[in-house]
Amino acid sequence: MKQLLFPDNPQFWYETLRSMSHIAYGGADFGEVVSTSERIVEGDYDSWHEEWLATADRVADEAQKALDAGHTVSARDGFLRASNYYRSAEFFLHGHPCDPRHDHA
Template structure:
């Protein structure tokens, strides 16, 4: 496909295109994606982070406390933009910006689904931790076996139940490691501090 932006930076264009694709499902807005990407300096991972974080924080601040439908839609998009912000930072796992963007994105997503009728967050026990996800409030997840567990989990749509298989921990860890590997990035050129809590509130908007 022809690169419509970032002509000399295919990774940046690929991620921009991925975020454009989320618009079909309410996970982004075409205008917001283009406006954000236009503020990014090609090849500059810090610039990428700053642009997407700025859009995510602005959107989150605007939508919290708004009408439930607007809050749902805006917070869902904000969660996508927070994820985009930290995407290229994983060459340095100790970078505090990764956890900040991740935590804000999770908070936005959870508060967004709180405004989806009949959907509730669930925790599925797995080894010494839990897998998090949403499901219709009338569904149940049933683990079977110690390893290679399988749950029957209702999907988000009206389609029949979807079988979700979780591999044993060793295979799961290898798969996650391969899937989350990122290209290394240059060292950060400046210190970074998260936004003041007063700027972005984590309090869900009233129903």
């Protein structure tokens, strides 16, 4: 498959595809994955973390609002997507187990 995002960074492209693979099961949304990826500076691991974390936090906040309003299915769907985005955010931190950013993601 041609690298549509991150053409010069196979690691970032692979992890983006990994996120996209969750779309079929409701664990990601195509628009959210693409818009997050477009904000990431290619090859910048801090940018990767910051942008996925921002998306995860936004989706989790929306899910919480849905839950508070009694929309349990929408809340469930949002929390599922947010959990995948938190996983994406922390993925490249694995080489640094003491990094305090693990606490949030």
